[in-house]
Amino acid sequence: MFIIKYIKGPDDCEWYTIDNTHVQKFRKVVKKIFDLDIHKDEGLWFSNVDFCLENEIPVKKFVQKPGDIVYTNSGTLHWVRSKGIAVNSSWNVALKNVEVFQEMYRKLEINKTIAFPTIVPIRLLTLELLKKEYQKLQNDFFDLCYEKLKFFVQEEEDEKKKAKMKFIREPENSSVFFCDGCHEEIFLYWVHCENPNCLNKFNCYFCVKCCKSHERVCNSSQFQGYKKYDDFEIQDLIFELEEFKENQRKLTEKKENKMVDKKENKVIEKKKSKEINKKELKILEKKENKVIEKIENKKQNDEEKYKIKKKQIDTDMEPNNLMEHMIAVSKILHVKKDETKMETENILSALISSTNK
Ligand SMILES: [Zn+2]
Ligand SMILES: [Zn+2]
16 A cells, blocks of 8 residues: 655654565564564554664655655555654555555455454455456456455355354445454454443444454344345356456467467568578579589680680791791792891791790
8 A cells, every 4th residue: 555645744754664675574673672563563663763774674764844745655664753743644545456456465464463453444445346347457466356355255254154143235325344343344244233231332343253252242142144245246246257267368378379379470481581592592503603604614715715826826936837927928028038038047046045044
C-alpha cells in the first residue's frame, strides 16, 4: 500500500523511512535487542538514525514542511514525529497491480503469524476485484489474485464446517466488515450473538473463529450465522474464473506456438536465402571462370601469334636472308652489287659484335 501524507502545519514533521528490502532485517534487530515486534507493537516504538546505522540498516531522514506531500512506496517502513503542533491528513492507496497486491498478501501473512489485525479487508477486495474486473487484469495479476481467492475461500469453508451452524443471507446494506473479537476482516461468514443479556451487546459481530470464545464469555450459544454471498455465487465465480484461466492458458499457448512458428519460418527463410545466395554464387563463379578461360585463351593465342611472328622475324634476320633483302633493296636503289655486299658484311659484323656484348 502506498501512503500519501499531507501536512497543514503550522509546524514541521520529521520523517524516518526504511526501504521495503531492509524492513525484515530491522525487525529482527529490534526484536533481538528490545524484544519488540515492530509490526505487532506498531506505534509503540521510535528509532533514531544512529541505531539504524550502527546495525547497518540504510535509513532516510527528512523534514516535511507545511504544504508538502510525502508519498511512500509500497512496504516502506516509516515513523514520523511532529516538531511542534502539526495537522496531517493521510491516505492509504492501493494501486491495482501485482506488486502492490503481493505486498499486501505478504503483510497479511506476517500479521497472521503475530495475530495482528490487518486494516485492509484484502480477502473481500480480492473477491470483488475478480468478480468485477477479472477480464481486464494482466495474466500474472489475475493468477496471483485467483490463487489467493481459492485459498481464502477454502480457509473460510473449513472454519464454517467446524462451527456446525446454519448461515442465512445477511440483511441488505449490512455493514459488518470487521470482527469485534479479533478485529480481523469478516470475509464470507459472520456470527451475531442474539442473547438479549449479552455482555457485549453493541459489539456482538464475530468471525466464525471468534464466536466460540465469545460463547464462553457470554455463557450463551444463541448465535445466528450470516453469509455475505449465496453459496452458488462463490461457486459460479470460481467456475467462471477457472474457465477464463483455462482459455487464457490456451490463448497464451497459441500465441507461443505462433511465435515458435514465426521463428521457424524465419530460420527456413534464412536457410532458403542462403541457398539462393549459394546458387547465385555458383553462377557467378561459373561466369567468372568463363571469363578467365577466355582471357587465358586469348593470352595463349596472342603468345602463339607472337611466337610465329618472332620466328618470322628471326628467319628474316638470318645472315643469308638479310643479305638477300639488302641486295633486293640495293637493286631497287641502283646501288652497285659489290658495294652492297661489302656494306652488308660490315653491317652484319657490327650486328654480331653488338649481340655478343
Ligand atoms: Zn474474530
Ligand atoms: Zn453474547
